[in-house]
Amino acid sequence: MTCIEVFAPAKINLALHVTGQRADGYHLLDSLVAFAPVGDVLQLRPAEALSLTLAGPESAGLSPGPDNLALRGAALVAAGQGAAIHLAKHLPVASGIGGGSADAAAAVRGMLALRGTEAPAGLGQDLLALGADLPMCRMNAPLRARGIGEVLEPLSLPPLPALLVNPRLPVATPAIFRALACRSNPPLPEALPVFAGPEPLIDWLAWQRNDLQPAACAVEPAIGAVLDALRQLPGCRLARMSGSGATCFGLFDTEAEALQAAQLLRAARSGWWIAPAVLGDQTQRATPRRQ
Ligand SMILES: C[C@](O)(CO)[C@H](O)COP(=O)(O)OP(=O)(O)OC[C@H]1O[C@@H](n2ccc(N)nc2=O)[C@H](O)[C@@H]1O
Numbered sequence: 057m058t059c060i061e062v063f064a065p066a067k068i069n070l071a072l073h074v075t076g077q078r079a080d081g082y083h084l085l086d087s088l089v090a091f092a093p094v095g096d097v098l099q100l101r102p103a104e105a106l107s108l109t110l111a112g113p114e115s116a117g118l119s120p121g122p123d124n125l126a127l128r129g130a131a132l133v134a135a136g137q138g139a140a141i142h143l144a145k146h147l148p149v150a151s152g153i154g155g156g157s158a159d160a161a162a163a164v165r166g167m168l169a170l171r172g173t174e175a176p177a178g179l180g181q182d183l184l185a186l187g188a189d190l191p192m193c194r195m196n197a198p199l200r201a202r203g204i205g206e207v208l209e210p211l212s213l214p215p216l217p218a219l220l221v222n223p224r225l226p227v228a229t230p231a232i233f234r235a236l237a238c239r240s241n242p243p244l245p246e247a248l249p250v251f252a253g254p255e256p257l258i259d260w261l262a263w264q265r266n267d268l269q270p271a272a273c274a275v276e277p278a279i280g281a282v283l284d285a286l287r288q289l290p291g292c293r294l295a296r297m298s299g300s301g302a303t304c305f306g307l308f309d310t311e312a313e314a315l316q317a318a319q320l321l322r323a324a325r326s327g328w329w330i331a332p333a334v335l336g337d338q339t340q341r342a343t344p345r346r347q
């Protein structure tokens with residue numbers, strides 16, 4: 057029987073500036089985003105109706121009901137066709153790396169591949185209504201995101217060796233936006249430099265910010281502990297939080313340094329989710345494959 061497999065990569069906000077707030081309460085952002093070769097995996101098989109089963113190390117506590125973003129994404133493009141979707145959850149839930157949004161975007165890609173059809177007009181608006189991270193999770197390649205997350209500009213960034221770390225404590229995005237002390241901060245520089253490699257990119261990122269980080273550290277102090285632990289690892293050039301947390305990333309000049317740092321941190325913190333990853337373009341891996 058036909059089976060479509062789709063990879064749903066984690067999105068990492070390398071910088072996240074909160075520049076204003078719309079009348080409806082949503083915040084205006086200016087964010088530099090790259091994607092990790094770490095993510096969830098969806099399998100879709102033709103069926104009478106849409107259904108979802110869950111597995112994987114991070115699936116505990118996640119409901120396979122109609123609210124699951126994988127089902128909500130698939131429903132947007134199902135056009136009456138059913139699918140049995142199996143989601144292997146590897147990304148911690150509510151962790152600032154867009155797991156649910158990545159699953160929804162992957163379910164859309166998988167459902168369209170199963171139906172053998174193109175994305176319908178108006179899908180962009182429907183996706184944005186599901187979540188502000190949905191448009192970027194459709195791209196899976198380095199980008200700058202503005203507006204509330206829907207104004208996207210593809211970027212060329214060098215592959216960036218990183219260590220992703222989550223203290224296994226969920227953080228609710230609305231609570232972090234609510235806790236912001238300032239909602240009107242400077243944007244990223246209008247023109248972005250061309251980066252010859254990870255070193256100049258990390259130097260430049262050190263001048264940028266995640267404006268949600270102070271509020272998130274106040275709401276969940278374990279985030280501060282993760283950042284401190286990352287900063288103490290040999291070779292870590294920059295430690296920052298992604299999205300609304302709690303996942304943080306350390307950046308390294310080389311992949312070997314990131315792998316060594318992962319080993320050291322795993323030995324010290326057995327309860328944390330720790331994933332070395334070279335951040336960049338995951339479009340190839342995220343393309344649906346027929347099994
Ligand atoms: C923080 C980021 O992860 C950065 O990429 C995203 O902006 C969050 O994206 P998301 O989780 O897909 O967000 P949504 O599910 O659309 O919104 C959750 C809640 O976060 C707040 N929210 C989200 C995005 C945004 N630009 N402004 C906001 O104020 C709103 O209170 C909203 O009710």
Ligand SMILES: Nc1ncnc2c1ncn2[C@@H]1O[C@H](COP(=O)(O)OP(=O)(O)OP(=O)(O)O)[C@@H](O)[C@H]1O
Nearest residue numbers: 124125149150151152153154155156157159189299
């Ligand atoms: N397939 C899914 N994976 C993860 N969370 C899901 C899923 N479906 C629904 N949710 C719900 O969505 C909420 C946000 O989870 P998600 O893992 O996407 O957060 P996040 O990583 O902080 O996302 P973002 O970085 O986009 O803010 C959680 O409350 C979770 O219960």
